[in-house]
Amino acid sequence: MRKKELSIEQKKADKDLNIIIYATLIPLIIYLIFGNDIMNFAKTSEMNIWLRFIPVMLIQFSLAGLGSLIVICYRKEELKELEGKEQSEIEHILSI
Numbered sequence: 031m032r033k034k035e036l037s038i039e040q041k042k043a044d045k046d047l048n049i050i051i052y053a054t055l056i057p058l059i060i061y062l063i064f065g066n067d068i069m070n071f072a073k074t075s076e077m078n079i080w081l082r083f084i085p086v087m088l089i090q091f092s093l094a095g096l097g098s099l100i101v102i103c104y105r106k107e108e109l110k111e112l113e114g115k116e117q118s119e120i121e122h123i124l125s126i
Contacts, residue, residue, distance in 0.1 A: 056092075
């Protein structure tokens with residue numbers, strides 16, 4: 031389907047997916063290049079554990095949720111708007 035034929039909501043969703051893809055691929059590439067160095071740094075006992083934990087935490091957060099967080103902040107949406115208002119959480123999970 032051509033981009034000219036997409037509705038406004040589909041264009042927004044397309045842009046959001048591109049943001050999520052780029053925000054996930056960039057940290058993934060960084061991890062693939064520097065992963066061994068990051069893990070070796072995390073295993074050394076010479077540094078404080080918090081200083082060793084921060085690079086690993088940043089990579090994991092970047093891979094897991096940075097793209098979604100960027101989209102939520104960009105759209106200025108609240109998490110309450112993303113929840114199902116009429117269904118309980120169990121009903122929402124079972125409806126999928």
